[in-house]
Amino acid sequence: xxxxxxxxxxxxxxxxxxxxxxxxxxxxxxxxxxxxxxxxxxxxxxxxxxxxxxxxxxxxxxxxxxxxxxxxxxxxxxxxxxxxxxxxxxxxxxxxxxxxxxxxxxxxxxxxxxxxxxxxxxxxxxxxxxxxxxxxxxxxxxxxxxxxxxxxxxxxxxxxxxxxxxxxxxxxxxxxxxxxxxxxxxxxxxxxxxxxxxxxxxxxxxxxxxxxxxxxxxxxxxxxxxxxxxxxxxxxxxxxxxxxxxxxxxxxxxxxxxxxxxxxxxxxxxxxxxxxxxxxxxxxxxxxxxxxxxxxxxxxxxxxxxxxxxxxxxxxxxxxxxxxxxxxxxxxxxxxxxxxxxxxxxxxxxxxxxxxxxxxxxxxxxxxxxxxxxxxxxxxxxxxxxxxxxxxxxxxxxxxxxxxxxxxxxxxxxxxxxxxxxxxxxxxx
Numbered sequence: 001x002x003x004x005x006x007x008x009x010x011x012x013x014x015x016x017x018x019x020x021x022x023x024x025x026x027x028x029x030x031x032x033x034x035x036x037x038x039x040x041x042x043x044x045x046x047x048x049x050x051x052x053x054x055x056x057x058x059x060x061x062x063x064x065x066x067x068x069x070x071x072x073x074x075x076x077x078x079x080x081x082x083x084x085x086x087x088x089x090x091x092x093x094x095x096x097x098x099x100x101x102x103x104x105x106x107x108x109x110x111x112x113x114x115x116x117x118x119x120x121x122x123x124x125x126x127x128x129x130x131x132x133x134x135x136x137x138x139x140x141x142x143x144x145x146x147x148x149x150x151x152x153x154x155x156x157x158x159x160x161x162x163x164x165x166x167x168x169x170x171x172x173x174x175x176x177x178x179x180x181x182x183x184x185x186x187x188x189x190x191x192x193x194x195x196x197x198x199x200x201x202x203x204x205x206x207x208x209x210x211x212x213x214x215x216x217x218x219x220x221x222x223x224x225x226x227x228x229x230x231x232x233x234x235x236x237x238x239x240x241x242x243x244x245x246x247x248x249x250x251x252x253x254x255x256x257x258x259x260x261x262x263x264x265x266x267x268x269x270x271x272x273x274x275x276x277x278x279x280x281x282x283x284x285x286x287x288x289x290x291x292x293x294x295x296x297x298x299x300x301x302x303x304x305x306x307x308x309x310x311x312x313x314x315x316x317x318x319x320x321x322x323x324x325x326x327x328x329x330x331x332x333x334x335x336x337x338x339x340x341x342x343x344x345x346x347x348x349x350x351x352x353x354x355x356x357x358x359x360x361x362x363x364x365x366x367x368x369x370x371x372x373x374x375x376x377x378x379x380x381x382x383x384x385x386x387x388x389x390x391x392x393x394x395x396x397x398x399x400x401x402x403x404x405x406x407x408x409x410x411x412x413x414x415x416x417x418x419x420x421x422x423x424x425x426x427x428x429x
Contacts, residue, residue, distance in 0.1 A: 003076075006037050006319045009069035009099075010044040011090060012081035013062075016104050016131070017044070018054040019308025020079065025055075031312060035319035043069045045082075054304070070094055077318050079311060080105060088112055091127070095119050100322070102314045104131035104307055110205035114218045114335055121330045126321075128314035133159065133206045136306025137299040138313075139285055143213045144331055150289030152214035155253040156427070159206045161281035161301045162190040162197035163229050163249040167266075168279045170237045171246055177232060189281045199228035200264040203251045210285070211253035211262055218335040219262065225343045227265040236353060236422045239393050240268050243351075243379055245426065246276045252427075259339030261346050268351050268395075268426040344402035349378065349426035352394045354411070355418040358385035362392075362416040369410035370396070373403040389418055395426060 010017055024031060024039065032038050044061050045068075069075060070093050078094040080087055080103040088108060094101050101120070103109065108116070109132045120127050130140045143152070158164050162184055169180040181198075184190035196202045204226045208219045229249050240247050245268035254261040269276045274296050278284040283301025288294050300306040321329060356362045370377060379395040396404065411417055 003037055003323060006035070006039045006076055006322065007042045007072075007074050008039060008077045008079060008315070009072065009075040010041055010079045010081065011066070011069065011087065012083070013044050013046050013053060013055070013057070014081065015054070015304045016307045016311065017079075017081040019304030019306075020081065020311050021055045021057060022305065023308050023312045027312075031316060035316045037319045037323055039315060039319060042075055043072065045069055066090055070097060070099075076100060076322060077102065077315065079103070079315070080108075081311070083107065085111065088116070091116060092119060095123050095125055095127075098123055098125060100125050100128070100318045102128045102131075102311055102318065104129070104311060106132040106202070106205045106209065108132075110208035110219075110221055113209060113212065114332070117330055117332045126318075126330050128318060129209070130314050131307045131310035133209050134283060134285065134297065134299070134310070135161075135301040135303060136309050137283060137285070137297050137301060138310070139210065139297055140213065142297065143210065143287075147287065147289050147292060147295075150291045151255075152287060152289050153255060154288040155207075155210055155214055155251070155285060156275065157203075157207070157210070157251045157283070157285040158248055158275055158278050159210075159251050159283050159285065159301060160197055160200075160203040160249060161283055162194055163200075163203070164278065164283065165189045165281045167229065167232070167237075167247055167249065170232070170234055171241065172279075174234065174238075176234050177230070198230050200226040200249060201228075203249060204264045207251040207253055207262060207264060210251075211260065212335060213332065214253060214287075215255045215260055215338065216336060217260060217338045219260070223260075223262060223340040225263040225265070229266050231422075232266055233422065236351075236424065239353065239381065240351070242381065243268070243393070243395060244271055245269060245351075246271060247424070248275060248278070250275075250427065255338075256341060258345070259341045261341045263343065263346075266424055268424055270428065273427070273429070344405065345400060347398045347400055348404075349398045349428060350394075350396045350404050351422070351424045351426050352396070352408075352420070353422040354392055354394075354420045355389050356392050357416045357418060358388050358390045359416060362390075365414045365416050366392075366394070366411065369414065370407045372410060373399075373407040375399045375403055375407045391421075398428070
């Protein structure tokens with residue numbers, strides 16, 4: 001029997017929660033038409049009943065008691081927008097009580113997604129988490145459905161808006177890192193404590209979710225190699241541009257014959273690559289499938305309304321599934337544990353900036369160090385000597401990380417080299 005009204009419990013009325021309520025108020029008739037049912041938010045969990053809100057809601061909807069929502073038999077859907085890992089207990093209780101769950105919580109889905117999805121399946125329900133990775137960009141649904149006929153070979157993503165904003169400002173406006181970060185904070189694109197963004201942790205959580213879907217694998221956060229952008233210097237941004245590259249924080253997932261390769265790190269991206277044109281707070285995911293070829297998804301990766309848009313789209317899906325008596329529809333419960341390839345066994349080209357003594361034999365010494373480890377050079381820049389020191393920038397051809405690192409060890413012992421200033425990976429495609 002079809003329901004006439006779908007009743008929803010909302011956990012959290014912060015940035016994204018306010019966006020969801022705004023969309024339901026603004027596009028209510030369109031949502032009802034597409035869902036095939038009226039949607040009513042019956043109760044909203046908040047921490048402070050008296051706090052001023054970014055959206056106007058009836059105060060009688062607010063509660064500080066989660067049980068009022070979770071244990072209400074009239075509520076069919078729980079939308080979790082509080083974030084963090086402590087809410088796992090609410091999600092588990094909701095599933096055990098036979099409620100569908102929608103979440104934008106990347107931390108939760110990255111670290112506990114597989115067991116939660118199994119719990120949902122065991123209770124004939126589902127978890128919808130489109131908003132957990134791309135904000136307003138549809139990524140989960142395309143990987144599960146639109147690209148379902150493909151074996152995904154590779155994912156390369158710019159999936160953190162804070163770092164992309166900072167690197168864009170450093171590139172286009174010649175800003176120093178600290179100034180670009182301060183501007184991002186002032187404009188609301190970075191938290192006051194932006195550590196998780198700057199150190200690549202946020203992007204790594206999102207990569208866990210995407211790689212799990214793309215490679216049908218249970219991906220563990222501690223298997224992702226993570227490096228952030230805090231040490232990037234304006235000088236490296238300028239050299240990258242001179243060489244035909246821009247610098248981006250990339251999340252990369254690949255399935256190779258030896259296993260999965262998972263990493264988040266800054267990299268030089270060719271100016272001709274589609275990801276090079278992803279600017280400011282925007283995000284993008286570049287996907288290679290063995291049938292479709294190369295596709296890219298692009299748009300705003302965060303914010304109240306873009307993320308709220310994905311949450312409400314999930315809500316429409318839930319409503320249609322309930323009225324068509326589709327119980328779980330889960331596709332993620334057969335995730336496999338796959339081998340992860342150690343970083344030192346992966347291949348990459350490298351960018352290296354160093355200070356060298358302005359004396360004969362320096363280039364011969366560098367060439368010898370690389371030759372010993374069978375690493376070949378692609379590009380070299382040397383700037384005019386100052387006070388007896390010359391700045392040299394090298395870009396290598398692709399080689400295994402362990403070979404490049406061994407060459408670097410030789411270079412560090414070479415008396416003609418005064419300092420190794422920067423080392424970054426380079427992607428070619």
